[in-house]
Amino acid sequence: MKTKHNTLYSILDLALVSEGHTLKQTYNNALKLAQNAETFGYTRYWLAEHHNSSNIGSSATSVLIGYVAQGTTTLRIGSGGIMLPNHSPLIVAEQFGTLGALYPNRIDLGLGRAPGTDRETAEAIRSDFQQAAHSFPKELDKIETYFSVENSKAKVRATVAEGINVPIYILGSSTDSAHLAAKKGLPYAFASHFATTHLWDALAIYRQEFKPSEVLQKPYTIVGCNIIIADTDEEAERLSTSLIRMIVGIFTGKRDYVQPPTDMTNEFRDILQNPQIHQMLKYSFIGSKATVKAQIKEFIDKTQADELIAVNNIYGIDDRIKSYQLFSEIMKELN
Structure with a gap:
């Protein structure tokens, strides 16, 4: 099968805090990475x-999305994702409506249903x-309603969101959200940078069940991977x-910087x-540009x-930026 033309490439960032770095340095580095990503064609x-x-x-x-959007000019900035069961749909619509008004046509709202934390x-x-997690589809409907111009007649409104263009993306790490994204005709992003087991099933379900909508005529898939690229x-x-070390920390419950x-x-x-770690890191592409290019092409x-949306858990910001620069070169060559 030939590579399709022009696979877009993007970044998913967790604003990882490296040992010896303050939160302020961490956020400054996130902005620095985004500014570089803009010049690299992400x-x-x-x-x-x-x-x-x-x-x-x-x-x-x-809040972080606003900070990064303020320091960039063309790059789309968004959530990968907002974990909807943590929030009231009204508040999410107000926050992202505000962001969308401040940074027109640059804000994405990616929504997931996992907590992004432990049970407590x-x-x-x-x-x-x-x-709230069980009623994810209903909560999603509410957000769409708050963004619609038609809602201006309703009793409860997110006035700052009405008519603002903030595209919604459904995020998934199992097959559940694939059905929902397909049914709603929304773009679908799969977290295969850590949840590797259901990738193929989720993509197949989404493509088979997809129903065209006002926002999307045919399926649109974003797939996560880990990349660590260096000179050798x-x-x-x-x-x-x-x-x-970070993955071991997750499995042992000893999370550290x-x-x-x-x-x-x-x-x-x-x-x-x-076996567990091997499975979790299945779609991690680590090596020189030549090594990773072959793996990315196959993927x-x-x-x-x-x-492709790339995650990169590198300690130092300069190495992190260089890795993303080399990844952008690979994508340009493959395109």
Whole structure:
């Protein structure tokens, strides 16, 4: 199968806090990355929503989106995603309507149904979290209503959102949201940078069940992957040790700041062979530009994705930016 023409490429950022960095430095680095991404030809830069995790700075997602949008000019800035069960649809519509008015035609609203945190924190955010998660489709309908001009006659309005152009994307890490995105005729983004098991089923369901809508005539897929690209395979492997430690922290419940890279050891190689970790990092492309280019080409051919959204868990901002620069070169060459 041939690579489709012009697969777009984007960035998903968690505003990861590296060891020895303040939150202010972390946010400044997120902006610096976005500014560079703009010059590299990236389509969008999305920030995730996570809570109660010392190594992730993107908790107040809409605030960070505003900060990054203010410091950039053409790049689309959005949420990957807002975890809707954590929030009232009215407040989300007001926040993103405001952002859409401030930065016209540049704001994306990606919505997910997972909590982006542990059970206790989810309940601290919203006591009826479980109920809200089950009514995700209804909550999504409410957001669409608040953005519609027709809602101007309603009793309850998000006046700052009415008629504002903020496209909605459905995010998924299992097959549930694929059915919903297809039924609603909305673009679909799959979190295969960590949830690798259901990627193929989710894409197949979404494409088979897709119903055209006012916003989208045919299916549109965004697929996540991890990328760590450096001048040599050895250097990229070295940089990847920060990611390996981070993954181990997730499995052991000892979440820590992103650690500086160290030499790749046999111990790290053994960790990568652990079946759970191996599965989780299945769509992680690590190496020199030439090495990763071949892997990315195969990945695009298989997924037929309209867009790749890349995550990169590198300790240092300069290495992170360079990795994204090399990824953009790969995408330009493949396109």
